[in-house]
Amino acid sequence: MRASNLKSTSSRLVLQSRLLFVLIACCLDLRPAAAESDRPVSFVNDVMPVLTKAGCNTGACHAKAGGGQKGFQLSLLGFEPAEDYESLLKEARGRRLFRAVPERSLILMKASARTPHGGGLRLAQTSSGYQSILLWIQQGTPYQQPEEPELLSVEVQPPRGIVAMQMQQQLKAIATYSDGSIRDVTQLALFESNDTAMADVSASGLVQIHDIPGKVSVMLRYQAKAAVFTAAVPLGAPVGEVPEPNNFIDNYVFANLKEIGIPPSPVCDDAVFIRRVSLDITGRLPTELETTEFLSSTAADKRDRLVETLLKSPAYADYFANKWTTLLKNRRDAASDITSNFAFHAWIRDSLLANVAYDQLVRELLAATGTIIGNPPVAWYKRVKEPKEQLEDVAQLFLGVRLQCAQCHHHPFERWSQDDYYSLSAFFSQIGRKPTATADEDLIFHKRGVALAKNVKTGIDLKPVAFGDSVGDIAADKDPRLILANWMSSPENPFFAKALVNRYWKHFFHRGLIEPEDDIRDTNPPTNPELLAALEKHFLDSGFDLKELVRVIVKSQAYQLSATPNEHNLVDRQNYSRYYPRRLQAEVLLDAIDLLTGAKTTFANLPPGTSAVALPDNSYNKASAFLRVFGRPDSNSVCECERVQSSSLAQSLHLLNSSEIKSKLATAQGRALTLASSNSEPADKVREIYLAAFSREPRPDELSTAISYLNEPAIDADGKPVEATKAAKQNFQDLIWAIMNTKEFLFNH
C-alpha cells in the first residue's frame, strides 16, 4: 500500500470492520438454545470450558503444573480433558461428585462457595456454568455425547479493527465444530490483552482502549484453540510531510504513522546521529577526532560512510559478540572455564568480524563437534548439557518460540503439543560425549544411531520433526542437528529469519516489532507485520547477512528520527515516530565514562585498555560494582530480559558519589588533570569535554556557564581559598562529573 493512499484509511477501516461484523453476525447459524433440562451436556465440550473460564485449572488453583490445591489436580487450562475426567470422577474416592443429589456435589458446593473454598466463589448457583455442571451430573456425567462433534477452531469477531482511544469494542468468540456447526462461546472463552497499558479486556470480551496509540492485541482462548483480535488505535493527528524515505523501512514505518495519525519527529542532526549510531553499532562513544571530522564533513553521503566505517571496525564485532555470548550462556562457573569462555567469545567475535552468514553461524553452533580449543562452539554444549535445555534455548533464541511449557502440557498460547516438544528434542538425541582432561568439559561428536526421543507422557518414541514440519527419515549416520540446521536456514522457515530481524530491530529501536522479541506466536502479532515481513525478506535475500541488516536499519530515516517528541508523538511507544531514548547499558556506560574521564578500567587476565563491551564472560561482574549496579547480566538465560535496563537509586548514588567515579575523575593522566594543566583556552577545553561526552559543541549558554564555573575561586570545606592549581583540577573534575550525570550523557538518544 502506498503511503499516499493511507490518509483516509483510518475511517474506512472502521466502517469496513463494522460492516463485516454485521455481515458475519447475520450469516451465523448460531445453535438455538435447547430446553435446559434436556440439553445433552458433554464433559469435553461443555464442562471443561466452564472449569477453564472459572479459572479452576490455572496454576494457582488446581492445575497440575502448580501442584493442584488440596490434591484436586486438573490439566493446565484443560488441555487434557480425559485426564481431568478421570481426576474428577475417580480420584479422592469419587467424593467430588454426588450423583444421588447432584447439587450437593463437592465440586458445586466449593465452586459456589457453599462450603469453604480457598478460591472463593467461582460459579454462582444462577450462572449458566453452574447449571451446565449440574445438568452434566444429573445426566450421569458422560465424557462425551454419542457422535459428539470435535472443536476444530475458534475465531474472534471481529479479527481486527480500528478503535479510537478511550473507546470500547465488544468481541465475540465463535467456535467451529467437526460437524460444521458453530457456536457462540464468548461467555466461556478467555480473553487477555497483550498490552494492558493500551487496552484492557473484560471476562466477557469487552475491550477498553486507553489513550496510547498504536497496535494492541487481545488473545482469545477456548479449550485448546486460540485466536487474536488486533486493534489499531489511531492518534488521529494530522500527519503532514514525512522525511523522504531512504529505503523500504521508511515506507512501512511512515505508512503506519499516517494510518494511525502520528506525525514523526524530524530527522536528527549530525551530532546526534554519530553518537547514536556509534553507540548502537559499536557500543562506544565516538572520539573527539571522529566527531570533529564527521561534523565538518560536507559529503552528502557522510552518514552512510560512517555506517560502513563502523561496521568494518572490530568494535562492531566486540559489541555484538557481547550481546550474543550473553544470550548463549558463556558463563564462568569455575576458574577452569576461562579457556572455553575466551575461546567461545572469540569465535563469535571473529565470526561477526568476518561477517559469517547468520545461518552458517548458527549451524556451526548447533552442530558443533570436537574439542573446545579445536572448535569453540562446542563450548555451548558445555553450558547447555541436556537435550531439553538445548531444544528450549534453540527454540527461544533462534526461532523466537518459547517452548518450555510444552514439555509438560500443551502450550497454553500456542499450537505446540508435547509431541512437538519431544520431536524437536529428538534432533539432540544423538549427541555423543567423551571426557577431556578438563573437568566438566566433554568433546562432542555425533553418536551413530537413529534419532528418537520419548514423549514421557505417552511413552512413544518420536522421530525428529521441526515444529510440525517433517524433515524425512534421518539415517543413523547423519547428524540430526545438521538436518535441523538445514530446516532452520530454509527460506521457507517461518521463524528463523523473522526472529533474528525482530531481535536486531529491537536492538536499534529499543522495541521489537514483536514484544517480547523471543515470543513469536500467532497470538502475539507484530505491530507492523508488513515491515517485519519486508525485513525478513531482505535478510533472506541478502544471504543472512548480519551487517547488511544493520546497514539497512540504521540507514533508514526511521532510525534517524530525532528523539525529541513533537506535540503529538510523546505518547507513542511502538510506532517509531521518534527515537526512543535508552539508558546506556552497563558495559557501554563504563566505557563511555572511561572515555570522558580518561581513566582506564582494568580487568583480570585482559590487556590494559580492553573495553568493557569486549569482556568475554560474566566473571567480571563479581569484581565490578559498576557492572552489577547497572545490570550487566550473568548469562543465565537466553532471554535479553536478563539484562536490567531499569533505573535504580543505587545507580544514581554510584554515579553521584561512589569512590569508583571519584577515582576516575581524579585519575592521573586523566582528562580533568590534563585540562587543568593545559595552556589552551578555557573555551577549547570546555568544547573538548562536550565533544567527548555529547559529540557536539557546547551551546553559548552552556559555554559561558562552564567557563564561569571554571573561573570561580574554589574554597575548601572550611571556607578557605584553595590553591589555584589544585582548584583548577578540582573544577575540571566537577565539570566533567556534572556532565557525566546528565541524561544527555547517560542515554542514547
Place this chain on the structure above:
Amino acid sequence: MTNRFRLNLNIVALSATTLMCSGAFAQSVCLPAPRLLTTMPMGGQIGTTVEVTISAENAEIIDELSFSHPGITATAKLGEDGVPIPNQFVVAIADICPAGIHEARIMTRLGVSSSRAFNISALPEAVRVNKNTTLETAMPLQMDTICNASMTRQAVDFYTFEAKQGQRVVVDCAAKGIDSKLTPVLIVADAAGNDLVVERRGGAIDFTAPENGRYVVKAHDLTFSGGPYYFYRLALQSATVDELVARLPSTKTVNSFSWPPHGLTDDAVVAEVEPNNAGVEIQKITLPCDIAGSFYPAADVDTFEFTATKGEIWWVEVASERFGLPTDPSIVVQQVAGEGADEKLTDLVELTDVPSPIKVSSNGYSYDGPPYNAGTADIIGKIEIKVDGVHRLQLSDLFGGTRNDPRNIYRLIIRKATPDFAVVGWALHMGLRNGDRNALSKPVSLRGGSTMAIEVLAIRRDGFDDEINLVLENLPDGVTASGLKIDKGQQRGIMLITADQNAPRGLTSATFSAKAIINGVEVIRPGHVASMKWPVANAASEIPDPRLLADLPVCVSGSEVAPLTIAPAEEKVWQVVVGGKLTIPLVHTRRCDLSGKKISLKTFGAGFEKNAAFDAPLDQETSDAVIDLAKLKTPPGDYTIAFYGSAVAKYKYHPEAVTAAEESLKVAKEKAAAMVAEAKNLADAAKTAPAEQKAAVEAEAKAAADKQKAAEAAVAAADKNRKAAVAKASPKDIVDIVVSQPITIRVSAAEEAPKK
C-alpha cells in the same frame, strides 16, 4: 562534593634468564630432577651461529648444552674477561643439520635434564628484544623470516610488515608444537591496528594484501597468559598464489607412536575420488587397498564399495588424528543386498577409536592412571566377511560436521592380517600421596643405587598376541636395564633401569627396542619414549601435555645417591617349583633419614602384578618378600620381577653448596677485613699528610673507603647466599617412587624341582 552539586544544578540542562631452583621445594613429591625450561631463541637457521640463553630448574651447575643431532653444537659464551657467562651459549648449526625439531638438553649436577624442542629452519631468524605491546612499539618484520619471542602476560605483541597489493603472505606461529604453554591467537590488522583476519585454532593466516602498505600482526595467548614459558616462533612468508607453504614443524603427539605400520610406503596409495558420498556416488575399490583422502567438505562421508567372500578377514587402519589433526575418524561397513530401489544395507561392523591399552588418568581428585594416552581416535580394526558379495565402507569424521578444511586428511588401509606391534614408554607415575596428581617431566637421570621404572605400552596390530620383550642398550657404565616383558595377550610391560651405587657420572643416548617372534621370525621394532613437556605439579590446575621424544638419553649424575635401595640379598636366579612359595630376602640400604616405619610394596612383572602388596620395615636393614605361586598360578618359566612402592625421604638439596657458600663468605670477610685495615690506614695517613700530598692521600683514602664498602656489601651478599644454601639444604620431606632392583625367578615344573 558540594561544588559539584551546585555545578550540576547549573549545567543539568547540558626476564627469562633466572634460574629457578626453588620450584623443586614447593612440591613434596618426587626428588628434584634437572629440567631445561626455555631457550631463547628456540632455534636457528641452518649454517649459522646463534647465541642462546637458557633457563632451567634444579640445574645450578651446568656443564654443557647438547642436542639430539650431532650437527648442532654449543659452547659456553665467554664474557669479556674470558669467563663463561652463566646460562649463555653459542650454538653452531652445521650445514648438514636437517630442518626440523631436535632435542636440546643440559648436563647438570643432577645429571641430564629434560628436553626442550630446538628448531632448525631454512629461514633467517630474529629475536624480539624490545617490548612491543603497543602499535607504536610494534617490531618490524622482514618478509621470509622467523621471529623468536615470548608472550607478554595480559598483553598483545605487535609486529609490522610491508606488503604490496595482491601479495600473498602466510603468517604462522609455532607454540604448542615446540613445547610452549602458549595457545596462540594470530591477527592480521591494517596499519591502524584494526583487525582484518583472526586465527585462534592453531592455524596459519593466509593473507592477501588488499592494497600496498603496512600491515600489523598481533599475537597473544587465548587467555592472555604470558611469561617466559609462553614462547613462540612467528614466521612471515611471502608466497605465490598456488604455492604450498609448509607449516612450522611440530613435535609428535604421544599416540603417533603407532603410526605408520612397519614398512609402509606410498607406492600403492591411491587417491580418494570425490564425489563419493552416498547413493550412486560411490568409489569402487578392490582389496587390499591404500587410500589417501580428506574429510572435506563439511560433513563429508567417503563411501567405498568392494566385493568380498564369506570367511575373509580384512584389517582396516585409518590414520588422521595421529597426523596431529583434530579429527575423529569413524567407519561403518555394511553388506549390500539387492540393487536400486531394492537395495538393502545390513550393518556388518562399526569401527571407531583405539582405546588406550590401560586406563588413562581422569580429571578426578586423585591419580587413577598414567597421564599419558597411548590410544587414538584413529582406527585399527577388522572386518569379518559373513556373506559373499558387495560391501560398502563409509568413512567419516565425527568432528567434521560443520568444518570445511581440506587439510584434515586421512590414510585408509585395508589389508590382509599383517601381525605387528608398536611400543611406547614413559617414566612411571603413581599416586604418591592423597590427592596427588603430579605429572612431572622425568629425565632418566639416575642417582647411584636407584632403579627407575619406565612404563611401556603396546598397540598390537592385526591379531598379534604373543609376548613382547623390551630391550634397552647403549647404557652408561654402571647402569643396567631389565625389560619386564609384555606378556602374551597383555599390553603393558616395565623397563627397569638401575644404576650401581658407585656408578660413575656418565651420559649415553640409549637404544630402546622391542622384540617378538612373528610367524616364526624375530622382529625388532623401535621403542618410542614420551615425556611431559613441563613439570606439572597438579594436573587439576594445569593439564599435562606430553609428547614423543626424538631419543632417550640415560645418565648417572654421580653427585647424589638414592635415599633407599631395595635389592635381593643375592644376585642370582631364584628358583621355585610350580605352586610353591618363594621367599626372597631383601636388603634395604638407607642413605638418608626416611619418614615412617614401613614401605608397602607391590610387584612388577608379567604374571606377578596380582601378588598381594606387602610391607617392608624401613627401620630394619632386611626383610623378606614371600610370593605364593599357587595363588598366582604361575606356569613354569623364567621371569623378572621387581617390587615398588613409595617412601618419604628427608632430602637435603645440594648440601655441598653450603660448604662452598661458607668458603665464599670466609673469603669475602677476609677481603673485607683487609679493606677495612687499608681504609683506616689511608684515613690516618690523610690526617697527617703534608699539605702538598694531602689531596692525593685523601683521594686514595676515599677510594679505599669505597672499596671497603663494596667488600662489606660482598660479605652481605655472600652471607645471603650461605643462608639460602643452608635453607635449601635443610631436610625436606619428599615422597618418591622406590623400585627394587630386578629379581630373576625360574619357576620349574614339579618333577624338575632342583634340590636346594
